[in-house]
Amino acid sequence: VQHIAEIPQNLKELYKTAWEISQKTIIDMSADRGAYICQSQSLNVFMENVNFAKLTSMHFHSWKAGLKTGMYYLRTKAATDAIKFTLDKSKLAEPSGKVQELEGAPSTSLRAGVQEQTSAEELAKAGIACSLDDPEGCEMCGA
Missing domain, CATH: 3.30.160 (Double Stranded RNA Binding Domain)
Incomplete structure (x- = not known):
């Protein structure tokens, strides 16, 4: 003021x-x-x-x-002020162009299989890390 x-x-x-x-x-x-x-x-x-x-x-x-x-x-205080700018909302609503598939990129089915396998591995690791149902199996808290 x-x-x-x-x-x-x-x-x-x-x-x-x-x-x-x-x-x-x-x-x-x-x-x-x-x-x-x-x-x-x-x-x-x-x-x-x-x-x-x-x-x-x-x-x-x-x-x-x-x-x-x-x-x-x-x-x-910061040595300089952050740059202040605004975005044109009408430009954000416009599509910027089609994304093209790269040659040699993994197919959709291959990517889905890798994601399923990764999720299953992470779930198994989480179960081992701390499970109150298996008191001998908890490596984190020794429960």
Whole structure:
């Protein structure tokens, strides 16, 4: 909302995204509430143009503030935006042409036979892997 001119400044200050809030402030608030948390808290840190110096500074500030977990997740923005494009739905509905059979390609009946054999082999292996009906035959859990 920061870039929208029609929004009053007081609302812009109230409604900020994680990228627009000072992460030093987030770390300080995390340290303040950390005294009331018996174990730890997961802290998301949002940084743009992250580099070694920024990360080191953030880690040392967290450590000096007394945080048990200085950073649980580091969120960064991508270096570039993904390409945005649309597809013409009328072009998608049109057939692109006939698919031709390749010479030397296996026939349909041969392919079906291979698929049946593969399915039967997979089914047999699945039965061996873990069958409560055959306690001696389970290799996975030793049931």
